[in-house]
Amino acid sequence: MLKFILNDTDISTDQLAGSTVLDFVRYHKDLKGTKIGCREGDCGACTVLVGELIDDEVRYRTMTSCLMPLANAAGKHIVTIEGINPANRELTPVQQAMVDESGTQCGFCTVGFVMSLTGFCVDGSANSAEMAISAIDGNICRCTGYKSIERAAVRLSEQVAVSSEQYVPEYFATIQDRLRQLRGSDCSPLTAYSSLFVGGGTDLYVQRHDAMSESEATHLFYDDELRTIRDAGEYVEIGASVTVTDLLESPVMNAIFPDLYKHLKLVSSTPIRNMATLAGNFVNASPIGDMTVWFLALDAEITLSTPPYEGGVAAASADGVVLSFRDMKLRDLYLGYKQLAKQPDEIITSIRFRKPAGDHRFNFEKVCKRTYLDIASVNTAISLTIRSTPGEDWIPPALSSPPYEGGVDAAPGGRGGSLAVEHTIIAAHVAAGGVAPIPLYLRQTSEFLAGKTVNAETIAAANEIMQSEISPISDVRGTDQYKRLLLRQLFRAHFVEIFHQL
Ligand SMILES: Cc1cc2nc3c(=O)[nH]c(=O)nc-3n(C[C@H](O)[C@H](O)[C@H](O)COP(=O)(O)OP(=O)(O)OC[C@H]3O[C@@H](n4cnc5c(N)ncnc54)[C@H](O)[C@@H]3O)c2cc1C
Ligand code: FES
Numbered sequence: 001m002l003k004f005i006l007n008d009t010d011i012s013t014d015q016l017a018g019s020t021v022l023d024f025v026r027y028h029k030d031l032k033g034t035k036i037g038c039r040e041g042d043c044g045a046c047t048v049l050v051g052e053l054i055d056d057e058v059r060y061r062t063m064t065s066c067l068m069p070l071a072n073a074a075g076k077h078i079v080t081i082e083g084i085n086p087a088n089r090e091l092t093p094v095q096q097a098m099v100d101e102s103g104t105q106c107g108f109c110t111v112g113f114v115m116s117l118t119g120f121c122v123d124g125s126a127n128s129a130e131m132a133i134s135a136i137d138g139n140i141c142r143c144t145g146y147k148s149i150e151r152a153a154v155r156l157s158e159q160v161a162v163s164s165e166q167y168v169p170e171y172f173a174t175i176q177d178r179l180r181q182l183r184g185s186d187c188s189p190l191t192a193y194s195s196l197f198v199g200g201g202t203d204l205y206v207q208r209h210d211a212m213s214e215s216e217a218t219h220l221f222y223d224d225e226l227r228t229i230r231d232a233g234e235y236v237e238i239g240a241s242v243t244v245t246d247l248l249e250s251p252v253m254n255a256i257f258p259d260l261y262k263h264l265k266l267v268s269s270t271p272i273r274n275m276a277t278l279a280g281n282f283v284n285a286s287p288i289g290d291m292t293v294w295f296l297a298l299d300a301e302i303t304l305s306t307p308p309y310e311g312g313v314a315a316a317s318a319d320g321v322v323l324s325f326r327d328m329k330l331r332d333l334y335l336g337y338k339q340l341a342k343q344p345d346e347i348i349t350s351i352r353f354r355k356p357a358g359d360h361r362f363n364f365e366k367v368c369k370r371t372y373l374d375i376a377s378v379n380t381a382i383s384l385t386i387r388s389t390p391g392e393d394w395i396p397p398a399l400s401s402p403p404y405e406g407g408v409d410a411a412p413g414g415r416g417g418s419l420a421v422e423h424t425i426i427a428a429h430v431a432a433g434g435v436a437p438i439p440l441y442l443r444q445t446s447e448f449l450a451g452k453t454v455n456a457e458t459i460a461a462a463n464e465i466m467q468s469e470i471s472p473i474s475d476v477r478g479t480d481q482y483k484r485l486l487l488r489q490l491f492r493a494h495f496v497e498i499f500h501q502l
């Protein structure tokens with residue numbers, strides 16, 4: 001039996017684990033407040049809040065219920081609009097803000113916006129206006145032109161910062177204990193092993209929505225074992241079902257990547273980031289998968305394991321045979337367009353990358369038709385380890401004085417001569433998407449950069465090598481020539497970004 005909490009009700013159901021949460025709440029529970037728009041994760045009309053125990057605290061995240069298998073609700077608190085409406089028929093502060101700022105017209109999108117903004121209000125870690133607006137980056141409105149909704153979002157961010165209003169009903173106070181009890185019980189939907197693996201479902205449910213509802217599958221998303229991010233000394237170890245949001249909120253990752261927020265905000269939208277797993281991105285094998293390109297530039301390795309599994313984690317088989325695991329470089333997973341060096345019954349269990357030592361710099365660039373909620377025309381990531389040595393007229397930073405230009409010390413106080421520091425690349429890994437049938441690790445470009453001094457000549461020469469490594473095709477996202485030009489420019493942008501900071 002699949003068990004979870006829906007609003008204030010404990011649910012125990014034998015509905016198909018592959019059917020969607022959207023269909024369950026609308027057609028089995030008659031909760032019609034949650035709307036159906038695109039069924040592709042794009043419009044946000046079906047947004048629900050999903051509460052789960054993280055470090056024994058209940059954390060709520062928004063998800064698009066149209067792409068969410070019921071299996072992924074196991075052990076969670078699913079909240080629809082009916083679950084936040086106050087009993088006395090008054091409006092919640094979020095609903096009130098939407099009314100006061102004229103944030104609703106036809107009303108079709110409104111429930112989705114209210115759920116996203118409620119998610120923002122109950123998330124104690126975010127209270128800036130920017131975060132409030134970014135909380136609704138997965139919601140589309142065809143009527144208002146957004147400004148009125150943005151005003152409501154900004155107003156809520158100000159309210160959240162100063163007052164402790166009640167954004168959700170009182171029964172939410174009981175959820176922590178109820179989720180603990182659920183965790184202790186068997187709420188898993190796993191009945192039989194299937195070699196159809198489902199992570200967050202954000203690719204599978206778009207590609208084959210109807211078939212997924214009926215299919216037997218091994219669901220990996222709810223498995224805590226596959227959701228950890230661990231500093232393991234020399235390496236960072238990441239569970240295969242870690243989501244983009246898990247990365248974004250990880251202290252381990254934030255300590256290594258200062259621009260993590262800026263980079264990962266370019267990936268899909270808040271609700272999709274809350275569902276999209278790393279392994280799902282890798283195995284989907286889209287040539288423009290953002291997280292794939294990101295981890296290729298970290299020269300990441302993956303661990304694959306063979307069945308049988310228990311709850312998504314490999315276990316000894318009934319006859320006591322211990323399972324086999326094998327490791328490979330992520331870059332070796334891709335053989336050709338959507339062709340993987342992986343057996344159909346192998347799952348990715350973990351991902352690891354070497355913890356950068358010394359002066360490490362990382363950058364990610366992505367160009368798409370619109371800045372957010374779009375897949376890339378071309379994306380690229382670079383990881384550099386650098387050694388910096390002082391030039392002849394160099395003054396140690398503590399002794400130098402402004403003005404500085406572009407992060408490189410300009411000649412202070414009218415004193416002539418360059419104070420530039422020379423940067424040598426000790427190691428480089430470069431990856432790009434949208435320029436080949438596979439997400440591409442640029443081996444020759446990476447090898448060329450190692451040992452080179454950073455200057456215009458090095459960048460130009462590396463660009464020429466890179467152009468010989470890629471083979472873009474013309475499609476809806478641009479011509480082959482345009483994609484070559486994009487990658488050339490984005491490669492230069494890496495150096496502007498990285499050396500601007502130095
Ligand atoms: C609206 C929208 C916007 C999007 N925007 C972006 C974007 O900006 N950038 C981007 O890169 N992607 C984007 N995507 C695509 C998608 O969200 C990502 O590819 C995501 O990482 C897929 O992960 P998932 O867990 O949802 O995959 P699922 O759909 O669950 O699975 C995808 C594939 O991976 C396999 N799989 C999953 N886990 C494992 C495992 N552990 N071992 C072996 N196989 C496994 C599945 O069998 C399936 O073949 C978007 C999708 C949507 C719907
Ligand atoms: S119905 Fe559009 S995102 Fe779910």
Ligand code: FES
Binds near residue numbers: 103109110
């Ligand atoms: S109010 Fe009509 S779609 Fe938003």
